[in-house]
Structure formats: C-alpha cells, structure tokens
Amino acid sequence: MIDLHCHILPDIDDGPQTWKESLAMARMAVKDGIRVIVASPHLFRRRMVDLNALNEKAAISARISQFQEKLEAEQIPLEILPGCECPLSLESIELLAEDRVMTINDGKRYLLLEMPELSIPPATPDICFQLQAKGITPIISHPERHMIFLERPEKLLRFLDLGCLMQMTAGSLTGTFGRRVAKVSKMMVKKGYIQMLASDAHSTGGRPPVLSQAVSQLGHLIGNNAALAMVTTIPEKIIKGASMF
Numbered sequence: 001m002i003d004l005h006c007h008i009l010p011d012i013d014d015g016p017q018t019w020k021e022s023l024a025m026a027r028m029a030v031k032d033g034i035r036v037i038v039a040s041p042h043l044f045r046r047r048m049v050d051l052n053a054l055n056e057k058a059a060i061s062a063r064i065s066q067f068q069e070k071l072e073a074e075q076i077p078l079e080i081l082p083g084c085e086c087p088l089s090l091e092s093i094e095l096l097a098e099d100r101v102m103t104i105n106d107g108k109r110y111l112l113l114e115m116p117e118l119s120i121p122p123a124t125p126d127i128c129f130q131l132q133a134k135g136i137t138p139i140i141s142h143p144e145r146h147m148i149f150l151e152r153p154e155k156l157l158r159f160l161d162l163g164c165l166m167q168m169t170a171g172s173l174t175g176t177f178g179r180r181v182a183k184v185s186k187m188m189v190k191k192g193y194i195q196m197l198a199s200d201a202h203s204t205g206g207r208p209p210v211l212s213q214a215v216s217q218l219g220h221l222i223g224n225n226a227a228l229a230m231v232t233t234i235p236e237k238i239i240k241g242a243s244m245f
C-alpha cells in the first residue's frame, strides 16, 4: 500500500520529534502492509502561516535522505517520498509560484491542500482554479473532518466539479474521530466523493500509520477492489504524476 499523507519526518512539525519515533512509525507502517509513504509535513512548522517557520523543499529533501539511510541501516523496507500539507491561503499560492512548496513527489502535478478548520474561504474555488491552471491538481485533505463539509457533505461536489480530488483519513472510518465523523465518512465514500485513503499519521499513538483496518471497512462499502485501489493504484498514479482520468 501507499500512504499519501503522513507526518513521519522528525522535528519538522507536530509529528514525531525524534528519529526513534519516526523509525517506530516506519516499522508500524511496514507491519500494516505499507511500502511507500509520502512524507507530508505541514508547510509551516507551527501550522499557521509564518514565513519564518516555512518547511523549505531543501529541508524536507535533506530529512528524507537521512531517513532513507536510517531505514536501510535498520533493514526496514519502506520508501519515503517528498510532499507537504499545504494550507489553503494566498501566501501558499505565492510560495508555490516561487517553487518553495513541495508538491507530491516534487512532481508539480498534485498538491495536498488543507482547508482552514472552521471555514471554506470565499477564495477557495478561485485558488483551486488557479492551481489547475498551473497544471496542479489540488487534493483536499480529510474533508470528512472539516466542520462545514461534515455538516453539508454535498458542498464537496463543487470542488469535485472543479477537478479537485478528496483524501479521507483512515481513522475517520474506524472511529478515531467519533461516531458522527465515521457515519458521514461512510456516506461520502458511498456517494463517490472520495478517491483515496491515507493515514495522516502523527505518531504511533493516537493517529498511527495504519491503513489496513480502514481498507477492510471500505471493502464492505464499495467492494474490495475499489477499496484497495484507494491505497494502491490511485496513489501510485499520483506519485508518478500521471493523469487520474
């Protein structure tokens, strides 16, 4: 399996703080059947827009090289690819234009985009349109955990129509975020709003790097082949920068 959204690099955001923790997450992911992880630290270390705390592409790449060496030394069969979780803001779009934002696998084709927690800014469709015009498909991270989409899931249709893709968090299906999120998540999946599943792991604890349990639940909703595609063939196209349709 491929995990497209995972905070696994140490001391770069609110994910693990030490290599020991990152390696423990890597072991857990491999045990679950994950073979590739897109490391997706928040674009800004403390999450809010702060240009002094920007996770530059070079810093992400350097961490990944170090991590890959450690994984090989520990004989952990896991490949780490670069990425980031980019907050939806005009500043992010400017940074993207300056090539200072890590798109998925640095392919400049897909970008993990995080909405502000409590709102859908009026500029959102325009920002999605601008990204598409640059050849970048926005992947909206965990819409099922967003206050407004949770209340009005049909609002996702507008963004799907704009060509955005939707990534659900595995734990949303398995109850990590409560019954209501689990219920709405299932509905979103059945309606066909969701194209991929990822862990959005931050540690081996509360949000761990595991997908298999959620994939098996997905299987009951949409069939095993379609469920598996959300963690295999679809993310594979994304890391290769291939077209989705």
Ligand SMILES: [Fe+2]
Residues within 6 Å of the ligand: 005, 007, 085, 141, 200
């Ligand atoms: Fe995340």
